[in-house]
Amino acid sequence: MVIFLIVFPFFCALVLALKKKSGLVRRILQFTFCGIIVVADLYFIVTSLISGGKAQYFPETHMVDRLMLVGEWLLLILICYYSFRYKKYYCAVLSVIQTGLITWLELSGKAEIVGYHIWIDRFTLIMALIVGVIGCLICVYSIGYMKDYNSHHSEYKDRRSFFFSMLFAFLGAMFGLIFSNNLIWMYFFWEITSVCSFLLIGYNGSEEAVNNSFKALWMNLLGGLGFAVAIAYSVLELNIVCLQDLVQVGTQVEIAIIPVILLAFAGLTKSAQMPFSGWLLGAMVAPTPTSALLHSATMVKAGVYLLIRLAPALAGNLAGLMVTTIGGFTFLAASMLAISQSDGKKVLAYSTISNLGLIAACAGVGAYEAVWAGIFLIMFHAVSKSLLFLNTGAVENSLGSRNVEDMHGLIVKLPGLAFIMIIGIAGMFLAPFGMLISKWAALKAFIDTNSVLLVIFLIYGSATTLFYWTKWLSSLVAVHHYSDRLKNITKKSEWVALITLSVMTVTLCLTFPFVSSNLIEPFLQDMFHQEVTAVISNGNIFIMGMMLCAILVLPLAVRFLTFGKKHKIVMSYMGGANTGDDRSFTDSFGNEKKMYLTNWYMEEWFGEKKMLKPSLILSTAGLVVLMILAIGGAL
Amino acid sequence: MTTAIALTIGFIILGPFIGGLLEGMDRVVCARMQGRQGPPVLQPFYDIYKLFNKQSILVNNIQDLLVCGFLVFVVFSGVLFFMGEDILLVFFALTLAEIFMVMSSASANSPYSSMGAQRELVQAMTYEPMLLLTAIGFYIAAESFRVDDIARTDIPAIVYLPGIFLGYVFILTIKFRKSPFDLSTSHHAHQEMVRGLTTELSGNILALVEVAEWYETVLLLGVIGLFFVNGTWWGLVLALVGILVSFFFETFVDNVFPRVHWDTMVKSTWMFTLIAGGINLFILVLIR
């Protein structure tokens, strides 16, 4: 079953790549593929849960290893080809070094250490759920979206079959990544995701897209290099090639901190933490499904997935300090930067970086409450953020803009999409919804581990997060009188994805206690080898439930509180000079003047010009110093 | 448990009366400081009564819904607090209420109201760190987030949390809409953008906002009391004194300082939070 999940998406990718002609056949093919993946994924998850939720496979896989080596060389050739074509030689160099290293390890036979290549536990299942279900929803959505995208942007070449096949290849790589236990296998899939994202970002072929895709490539290859060195070190010095063993040893042997910190470094690059945040922002030039796939469900989640796997080995050492400091700092800095952005996708990108920072910080703390919070953050973030990305794309197709300013009064113009967007935003930060529960747990864990700095980062970061989300939210609900309802050109396939995701956002909030007690707590018990008590008490769950109900019954409460009084609708107050339509006023010369309301962006405080560079420098310095300290200390 | 229920019911029924009375006293004291006679102590209740009796006018159909959200969640967070639940959740619920209020005035889509909403949002961003830090301070002092556990500790929390207490009183100025920080809307006539946040609300809807703010006052002063109580009678007396002193201190501040620009507010409050709260937190963690 595992094999099927990994291989089948690649097969789909191949089929779609060959099926150049767009049309009904391709659409049906795509729907079927997505359906098969989702069904297989769910079947696999349910059966594994019934059989105990844990499994290991394949102690010996000589043939597959060789095949992977070939695959790696193919990737190397691909990267070299693009690097030379666009004269970005550093990418080729990075790629050659790491592939060379891995090839040497493999061929010299040093890496042939006994251990299970595939490892499945409850965390893997959660990730499989996210990747399978959300990933497929994004693929479904992209069918309708890309049609509009290509008719909007006729200047770009229509390479949709390539695009779709890359999406499926990406899913396959993600499945591979989460199921692998052998570091070399993991590394192989890790590289595939890097290359796929590079190709997806460069989809447009415009100069900006190409530059940004190379930015993504070199940053991820740098992380890959860290990964390769970590493998080499752990194989040569510790004689370990499996992730689980490394984590086990990492808690006991001091020298293991070196591979751990290198892997953590790779995780940080993949999850776009502060000095490497550039690639994720640059990736916004790509079509929306790419952004949704890369930034919510998969690519960046691979980074934090690795970090959370490493969590026990990060507890209370310098490697952990590095991860928490960078993560916490990123959480604060990115949320501040998000304030100054008006482009909807950029806000989402910064908010993603910021949330990933929080997850990384949770992993770095290494206490089980923190990891609990981190896993929940991953789940809630994946659902709400992909919903928001997809919705922004749908709004952009109907509205012609993805600027938050243009979404002013969306509730009148596109009520359906606006409502879904409100759910998504609420899911990202509002009280009874998921993110907040995790924030609560994270805060508790940070205090329990005496991380004062992290607490400070978290409280300020929460405040700035509150600001930029509420700003967006209040733009949406502004009732702009006399504005016409726009024609909603959202396709059926897009609606399917949007509605499913919003239902999932709400359902996840309602069912999180079950998820916690059935999936996450048993997993934590295995991971930390200690008794795990419920992180969040029943009382608090009850309160959350009550809040959710309170929101739902609010419209009824209104009738009661206003005593059923009839309201008279009047004009808004503009110093008595409202021209009568709430949209313009009479100025001092007696002329009609349009009123324009905008949000606050505080450019001179939180602008990219002001904040980005210092944050990058600070975080780079922190990263380098802590890595040197850790590695030097261990040697 | 019975005291908790009694307190909660007391809060729901008496909350607005206490809040209104405090506001009336505030207005009298304020007038006396300015050498005026001032309105009767019961004036806020007259105001509310009048507002409920006025014609109800709105600029759109979702304003009232959102204002009710504000009221419901303020009361909800107050109930959580007096039931002795998790203090962090109390603050989260209070923030949710705040967001409803901001959305309500942003939905009016009028210049003054939207400006008020944006400023209110800046205010929320300004006090949020200190609010969370207060909850964290209590957690470290009492080893629990639960209000009933915090209230039962032997040593009053203020002993451990002097810096956090000061920081909390500092942000109380923002929360009570008192002078240097009454940017989004003000109780006084000298507001430069009409009524800011509440410009487009009137009649019974405005009355609901007022009632909600009274509830909020009681809740926030309850948190002040939490710094002092320790389960004994003198703890309660101390709490009462602390509440009254800090409330009238806010009135005093209101009369002494002129309104500041928003960035002065953000800067000073964040600095104060970091210095008073942060240092307090750091020391707490060290001696823990």
Place this chain on the structure above:
Amino acid sequence: MKISKSPWIIHYDGSSCNGCDIEVLDSLMPKYDLERFGVVNTGNPKHADIFLVTGGINAQNKPVVQQIYSQMPFPKVVVAVGICACNGGIFKECYNILGGVDKAIPVDIYVPGCAARPEAIIDGVMKAVALLDKKREEMKKEAKEN
């Protein structure tokens, strides 16, 4: 309880010489302290019960006065403060002046004077307050009939 215990005012300056405006503000100052009666200067028609207008009406401010009046919720009372607001006063013959406030909206109380003395303004406001109760009763009756 009477609703007249809490009269909130909005003050609008038509084409006045500012004399009456200063007196209006004066009556809110510590010496006269209108707040004794619960009067608050809201500056917002949507909160106000009493509309204090000073100065005459000209072509430009007529729609403004009318709009502010229309934005006030019932029950509401209009007080014209100063002789200019009552009938145009010294500016009556000017080419741009239409006359007193009653040229634009129905006025309930006229407070003469140039400038109107604070005592007179307070007196006018108190009369307006009494009227508020009456209008409230009428409103209730109307609501019942409907």
